[in-house]
Amino acid sequence: MAPVLLPAPAPADDAAPKLRRIAHLDMDAFFASVELLRYPQLAGLPVVIGGRARSADAALLEAAAAGTQAGLPLAAFPRLAGYIGRGVITTATYPARAFGVGSAMGLMKAARLCPQAILLPANFDEYRRYSRLFKQAVTEIAPHMEDRGIDEVYIDFTNVPGGQREGGRVLARLIQKNIFDATGLTCSIGIAPNKLLAKMASEFDKPNGIAVLHAHELAERIWPLACRKINGIGPKAGDKLARHGITTIGELAKQPLAWLVAHFGRATGAWLHASAWGRDDRPVQTHSEPVSMSRETTFERDLHPVQDRRELGAVFTRLCEQVAADLQRKGYVGRSIGIKLRRADFSTVTRDHTLASATQDAAAIRRAAGLCLKRAPLDQRLRLLGVRVGTLTRLGESAEPAGAQPAQARQAQLF
DNA sequence: TCTGGGGTCCTTTTCCTT
């Protein structure tokens, strides 16, 4: 990529004291936008992404492999009508949302609301490829970047040349352009004195916008917002606050710290209070190590622990092999092995087991997971099974991997 | 009504040791 030429800094820029300027960058409708790059003929139509790969997607897969998907006739795309089976919507385009269809909605319900919607399977390999491209486009200009998932990042503008101009707006425009040139995709950027406020600011001017939020604008621009806009206040905390008559961030800010601590605990109460007052000193972290790796799967139909034990056993072994392969590919070993069961009534049960030494071996993981399973209640049908390896260290930085055995080793007794 | 998959982090409970 050609070097990016920054505008010459204004003379006042160097003289003025540097303010902490943190940017939050959020790709606009990321998955749907990537799909529209591949299938431009779907622009303006209701499209939902999600569900599992089905035979109806064969035409799409073939066309993608042949590189002819841009010319695929609309009739070749699978529709939501008559969708049978599990699965939720990962994302929906705006024309689909107009029908009341939205993220996390069951596909069967969505099929009733908007049967004509086109259903595309999620293509995470492609989204990850675009994710790498846009992040590279960011770091070419501003290297101090924190990865926050597939479609968003934090960037510390404070010491980047030009990062102080127009409150960071000049640098943000440059980054937007570099991302668009590299990917054809747009993003929205919020710039503020910290990550908490930058995250909220990035929603102010979507899509393809830039919002600069200054500390003195807290009461005017943040306090009128709903508490749920604070990253970290989800449905439960939002409901609890609402039951106390607190719906806006301004109302939250009025609550005494002691009251919040009394009702939400020491750590959460203090965090709520600080957040409402726009205080957040978390640094932009350019590097982080994974804490755990897991694989899980939801079955097409709920499986019975006894009647379906062969099928469950095979899935269980496969999940262990997949996690082991993930660990080996990424060079990690883990010491705590855990399982997760989701039962027919949607309740979740987890069991953990800590090994004497860390491993990345499929058979060792399978044995430990089998011990966990023996301690779990199996009095209901199961809809989901998962295997997790935690307390990770890089291979070579701890003890040798334990229990190395041929990967096919043995099947567990249970199931 | 129906609720995926892959994560992180926090709180509470349980168990073990001193």
Add this chain to the structure above:
DNA sequence: TCTGAAGGAAAAGGACCC
């Protein structure tokens, strides 16, 4: 031997995020 306090680690559950 019993009881209780205290502290830490592990286990379990849950909230939240993308």
